[in-house]
Amino acid sequence: MVSAPYLHDVTACFAERIGEGGLTKDAYARLLHGCGPALEQLRRARADGALPFLTLPSRRDDLGPLATLAARYRGAFDDVVVLGTGGSSLGGQAIAALADRGFGPPVGSPRVHFLDNVDPDTFQALFAAVDPARTGVFAISKSGGTAETLCQLAVVIDRLRAALGEDALKRHVAVMTEPKDSPLSRIAERFSLPHIDHDPGLGGRFSVLSTGMLPALLLGLDTAALRTGAAAVLEQALEAKDAAGAAPAVGAAIQVGLANERMVSQSVLMPYCDRLFWFARWYRQLWAESLGKEGNGTTPVDALGTVDQHSQLQLYLDGPADKLFTLVDAGMAEAGRPVDPDILDHPETGYLQGRTMGELFTAESRATAETLIGYGRPVRQIRVERLDEGTLGALFMHFMLETAIAAHLMGVNAYDQPAVEDGKRLTRRYLQGEGVS
Numbered sequence: 001m002v003s004a005p006y007l008h009d010v011t012a013c014f015a016e017r018i019g020e021g022g023l024t025k026d027a028y029a030r031l032l033h034g035c036g037p038a039l040e041q042l043r044r045a046r047a048d049g050a051l052p053f054l055t056l057p058s059r060r061d062d063l064g065p066l067a068t069l070a071a072r073y074r075g076a077f078d079d080v081v082v083l084g085t086g087g088s089s090l091g092g093q094a095i096a097a098l099a100d101r102g103f104g105p106p107v108g109s110p111r112v113h114f115l116d117n118v119d120p121d122t123f124q125a126l127f128a129a130v131d132p133a134r135t136g137v138f139a140i141s142k143s144g145g146t147a148e149t150l151c152q153l154a155v156v157i158d159r160l161r162a163a164l165g166e167d168a169l170k171r172h173v174a175v176m177t178e179p180k181d182s183p184l185s186r187i188a189e190r191f192s193l194p195h196i197d198h199d200p201g202l203g204g205r206f207s208v209l210s211t212g213m214l215p216a217l218l219l220g221l222d223t224a225a226l227r228t229g230a231a232a233v234l235e236q237a238l239e240a241k242d243a244a245g246a247a248p249a250v251g252a253a254i255q256v257g258l259a260n261e262r263m264v265s266q267s268v269l270m271p272y273c274d275r276l277f278w279f280a281r282w283y284r285q286l287w288a289e290s291l292g293k294e295g296n297g298t299t300p301v302d303a304l305g306t307v308d309q310h311s312q313l314q315l316y317l318d319g320p321a322d323k324l325f326t327l328v329d330a331g332m333a334e335a336g337r338p339v340d341p342d343i344l345d346h347p348e349t350g351y352l353q354g355r356t357m358g359e360l361f362t363a364e365s366r367a368t369a370e371t372l373i374g375y376g377r378p379v380r381q382i383r384v385e386r387l388d389e390g391t392l393g394a395l396f397m398h399f400m401l402e403t404a405i406a407a408h409l410m411g412v413n414a415y416d417q418p419a420v421e422d423g424k425r426l427t428r429r430y431l432q433g434e435g436v437s
């Protein structure tokens with residue numbers, strides 16, 4: 001059992017059963033040994049600043065311009081639209097879910113909408129719902145050249161300009177992109193839009209502690225706590241005396257070991273917490289794009305307890321034995337009011353009487369883990385005492401490190417995504433008229 005500050009019982013419970021299945025203790029020990037150089041590489045990268053996702057947790061200097069913009073937006077707008085896709089959107093969505101459960105933002109915050117697709121119907125619905133005079137926009141694109149984000153922004157600027165005039169744009173629209181010449185930086189320049197620099201060394205799927213900060217500030221979340229939680233996990237992992245003491249290394253060794261032995265081809269992340277729904281979506285991109293290279297990688301699956309017990313669990317238990325399960329328990333056992341036996345008085349539901357919703361949640365998470373183990377499926381559980389900015393930051397860092405270490409073990413570069421460029425090239429050709437009948 002490995003524990004890290006903030007993440008209690010990062011139970012590599014499968015580690016305790018290694019040797020029972022196809023992953024031998026020797027193979028696991030070799031992989032864990034291989035994590036040593038991976039951790040050393042991360043230590044060096046943190047020291048020389050080569051990987052900004054490792055230095056960001058201890059930085060605060062970059063937050064100033066974001067805080068200024070957020071304060072202005074909070075004062076001026078009822079709605080803020082965050083444009084961008086992939087790594088420029090999912091981290092922000094995962095953070096925003098902490099504060100907005102879908103019933104509206106906290107008092108004093110605007111409604112924050114993430115538009116990460118180019119579905120014209122969605123944009124039509126957005127324009128019908130918001131008042132342009134009370135709407136702010138924040139467009140995020142690391143490269144500044146992503147077709148979807150540029151198209152989104154062009155459409156939104158067109159609408160705002162028609163409603164408010166060109167001069168108003170600089171008060172309503174801001175961008176975050178690399179400080180270089182790009183289609184997005186040119187738009188910012190042309191309309192004098194505030195431009196916040198995106199660190200060129202910070203890959204989108206490792207950028208949550210940067211791209212997620214404006215949404216966090218808009219919703220009144222504690223950005224310092226997000227980073228402190230991440231820093232604590234980073235510190236624990238990089239200062240551990242060996243790889244066995246570093247939870248992300250243990251997780252990477254298990255995931256890669258099971259994949260090498262052809263025991264898993266999919267990695268299911270199943271939090272028991274609605275607020276972690278978008279976290280699982282964020283993880284899906286991180287794991288897929290970082291590792292899916294040269295025939296490597298396992299397919300990440302985002303699931304949600306208890307909902308997916310009622311739609312996926314049959315397959316998970318009795319379908320192909322090709323999945324590793326990571327269940328996240330967000331410490332809600334105490335939450336909720338007890339069920340009044342006067343209302344639920346049927347003899348068959350005696351087990352629910354006097355129990356809280358949180359108790360049902362927690363019992364189901366435990367029961368699912370044990371049932372999966374009973375069916376011989378590899379399972380690990382991560383327990384978070386309480387979900388807040390600190391623990392969410394810790395979870396982000398845990399999985400970013402686990403992914404980086406897994407990439408090292410697989411011998412792939414975690415920080416690029418060369419294959420997706422092919423489809424982008426083809427899209428451009430189609431739009432230019434080539435091959436379109």
Ligand SMILES: O=P(O)(O)OC[C@H]1OC(O)[C@H](O)[C@@H](O)[C@@H]1O
Binds near residue numbers: 085088140
């Ligand atoms: O932030 P951007 O440069 O606009 O990129 C947004 C997304 O675009 C892609 O196609 C990449 O596959 C993703 O890794 C990236 O996060």
